[in-house]
Amino acid sequence: MAVGAVIHTFAVQLADVDRGVYEELTLRVARHPSETDAFMVTRVLAYCLEFEDGIAFSEGISATDEPAVLARDLTGRLTAWIEVGAPDAARLHYGSKLADRTTVYTHRDPAKVAAAWAGKPIHRPESIVLHSFDPGFIEAAAGVVERRNTMTLSVTEHQVYLELNGTTSTSGIHDHSLV
Structure with a gap:
């Protein structure tokens, strides 16, 4: 963990109907001083939306040879970047x-990213x-983030329903191809 990092805890109830994933998660997320709340929220959403056995946060900004989130199989082989x-x-x-498999979740304008x-x-x-969310969705969620967070995340038909610390918002998940 980086010096000066702030630890945020997320108690998550995940119901991803699209993938048949139903979990209760407790995530401890270290937010580096140079990391924005919007980036951290996107990182937490990416973790939840990609949840599978072997998923983990990397060391973060200090890990130059790893992505924000990764998944490994039981042999240690990298399965998702x-x-x-x-x-x-x-x-x-x-x-x-x-x-x-390689995936990108962005809180920025996907056209500019691509x-x-x-x-x-x-x-x-x-x-x-490349996955993106409706304009303003990530910023609204980032605006209510605290050190300890309760979150309910439901996904159905590529629609995200998020309740974060009592504030509810909805967004589509938009997929963009690189070619």
């Missing part, structure tokens, strides 16, 4: 070579999916 924000093309290229990758070498770009 899950980036958050606006990673550069080189990171996507590297992650796509290491993992079976435009930064245009024309750059990325391994298997056709298999990488």
Whole structure:
């Protein structure tokens, strides 16, 4: 954990009807001083929306050779490389070579994020999916984040229903292809 990091706890009730995932999670998330609340919320949502056995947060900003969230199988092999924000093309290229599946969740304008990758070498770009949310959704959630958080996250038909600390919001999950 980075010096000066603030620990946030999320008690999550996850009901992802689309994938048949129903879990109660307790997440301890270290927010680096240079990390925004919007980035942290996107990181927590990415973890929940990609939840599977072997999923974990990386060391965060200090881990230059790992994504924000990753998943490994029982042998330790990297199965999912899950980036958050606006990673550069080189990171996507590297992650796509290491993992079976590469995904990006962004709290930024997806057109601008994807435009930064245009024309750059990325391994298997056709298999990488960029996920975004409705405008204002992440910012609204980031505005109610506290050190201790209760969160109910439901997903059905690519629609996210989020209750965070008593505040409810809804967003679509929009998938963007790199090719």
